[in-house]
Amino acid sequence: MGLLNYITATSLDADYAHVSQRRGSDRSVRRTSPGTVGLVVLAIFGVLVATAAVQTSRTADESASSRESLVKQVNARKAVLARQQTTRLGLTREVAALQNSKLDATNQGQSLLIRLDGLGLSAARVPVTGEGIRVVVDDAPGATSDKQTVLDQDLQKLVNGLWLVGAEAISINGHRLTNLTAIREAGSAITVNFKSLNRPYTVSAIGNKNQMAAKLLDTEGGRTWLTLRASFGLRFDVNSEDSMTLPAGPVPALRFARQPERLK
Amino acid sequence: MIAAIGLLLGVLLGLVLQPEVPIWLEPYLPIAVVAALDAVFGALRAFLDGIFDDKVFVVSFVSNVLIAALIVYLGDKLGVGGQLSTGVIVVLGIRIFSNVAAIRRHIFHA
Numbered sequence: 001m002g003l004l005n006y007i008t009a010t011s012l013d014a015d016y017a018h019v020s021q022r023r024g025s026d027r028s029v030r031r032t033s034p035g036t037v038g039l040v041v042l043a044i045f046g047v048l049v050a051t052a053a054v055q056t057s058r059t060a061d062e063s064a065s066s067r068e069s070l071v072k073q074v075n076a077r078k079a080v081l082a083r084q085q086t087t088r089l090g091l092t093r094e095v096a097a098l099q100n101s102k103l104d105a106t107n108q109g110q111s112l113l114i115r116l117d118g119l120g121l122s123a124a125r126v127p128v129t130g131e132g133i134r135v136v137v138d139d140a141p142g143a144t145s146d147k148q149t150v151l152d153q154d155l156q157k158l159v160n161g162l163w164l165v166g167a168e169a170i171s172i173n174g175h176r177l178t179n180l181t182a183i184r185e186a187g188s189a190i191t192v193n194f195k196s197l198n199r200p201y202t203v204s205a206i207g208n209k210n211q212m213a214a215k216l217l218d219t220e221g222g223r224t225w226l227t228l229r230a231s232f233g234l235r236f237d238v239n240s241e242d243s244m245t246l247p248a249g250p251v252p253a254l255r256f257a258r259q260p261e262r263l264k
Numbered sequence: 265m266i267a268a269i270g271l272l273l274g275v276l277l278g279l280v281l282q283p284e285v286p287i288w289l290e291p292y293l294p295i296a297v298v299a300a301l302d303a304v305f306g307a308l309r310a311f312l313d314g315i316f317d318d319k320v321f322v323v324s325f326v327s328n329v330l331i332a333a334l335i336v337y338l339g340d341k342l343g344v345g346g347q348l349s350t351g352v353i354v355v356l357g358i359r360i361f362s363n364v365a366a367i368r369r370h371i372f373h374a
Contacts, residue, residue: 007355011362012313013306013324020315034311037318039270041325045300046274047283048329052297054278055285 121169124178124249128169130206133213133240135162137225138200140233148232150201152185154224158203159183161221165212167205169246173197176249193250200235209240291340292333295349299332300325302356305363312370332356 034042103109103116120126135158140148159177162170170177175192177183182192189196205212216222216238229236285293303325310316332352339348 004358007358008362011306011359012309012366013320015320015324016306016310016313016315016317019317019320034267034270034307034316034321035318037322038307039266039273041322042267042270042304043274043277045304045325046271046276047278047281048274048293048297048300050275050278051283051285052293054282055290055293 124169124176125251127245127248128206129243129245130168131209131240131242132167132204132206132244133209133216133238134244135203135205135216136200136235136237136239137203138235140235148234150190150199150234152183152190154228154234155183155190155201155203157221157224159221161216161219162203162205162207162212164219164221165207165215167207167212169206171204171246173202174247176247178249178252180252181249204241204244204246206244206246209242213238213240291345292336295332295336295352296329298353298356299328302359302363303328305360305367309363309366309370312367 100113103113117126121128137150137154137158139150143149155172159170159172172183172192175181175195175197177192184191186196189198190201191197217226225234225236228234303321306324307316307321310320335352336345336349339345
């Protein structure tokens with residue numbers, strides 16, 4: 001408390017007392033009320049206060065208006081983006097329709113079309129439907145530690161196991177896996193195709209529904225999940241489905257990869 | 265009386281002219297104002313105590329403003345500008361409060 005006491009005790013500049021002591025009883029030497037100098041200093045003080053106030057209100061106005069204009073810009077851009085995406089979707093459909101009709105016209109085109117469809121299927125550019133298995137995994141009930149929750153690595157192992165036993169297309173919670181898809185932890189959520197997932201995780205894999213489930217348990221991923229279920233109580237259910245449809249994956253934006261010159 | 269006229273004159277001058285504050289000076293203006301406020305209240309108390317002196321007032325005013333700005337400037341350079349401003353404002357605030365308390369005692373004799 002010493003410091004606080006000191007500040008309170010010396011709140012009046014000691015100089016005033018010093019000067020008045022030195023002056024002693026001779027009061028006529030100096031006046032004890034503000035003179036011209038005091039007036040000037042007080043005027044300076046007034047200017048300072050007014051300037052600070054004006055400055056503060058000006059800055060407040062500026063920051064508020066700049067935020068508002070930013071919000072407006074963001075909203076306008078969002079609307080433009082939405083419009084353009086709708087246009088793009090329409091154009092993509094038109095291109096696909098035109099491409100199909102053109103290619104259908106010739107023999108060579110028809111074989112190209114078949115090849116295109118096959119490539120589209122394996123590149124996850126088109127939705128697929130077929131039989132397969134559905135694996136539902138989830139955190140252990142009342143999970144507290146990392147070991148009782150589903151991690152990105154666990155999903156990666158499961159997906160790798162599914163590919164290994166002959167899955168032809170896989171989606172997690174409706175997000176189709178492409179060859180450029182990453183399954184990773186971002187914050188506290190697992191993201192697939194840069195979209196955050198909510199529990200529980202449903203992994204749908206199209207393939208031979210009779211063999212895949214049994215084979216899966218023989219892979220490293222399957223064994224990992226059996227251990228997780230037995231030791232930590234995580235949910236791991238495998239069901240076979242007669243028919244399911246997986247959506248198309250996102251169109252990859254390739255910024256660096258391009259086609260080499262055609263060989264002649 | 266002369267003090268009130270000076271203050272009024274200054275405020276009016278500031279409002280009319282609205283001087284443009286250079287960007288580099290902007291962060292030190294508020295702290296300078298608080299320091300000046302402390303000097304002014306100190307002067308008022310001294311006046312009521314009957315020991316006011318023009319010279320002391322000018323010196324304490326200028327040195328208060330300069331030192332407060334200098335401390336904040338140093339703090340900015342050292343990366344503790346915010347904390348140092350807080351410290352300066354706390355100290356000046358306590359001084360202002362105790363000076364105002366003394367002024368109150370003078371005016372109301374309580």
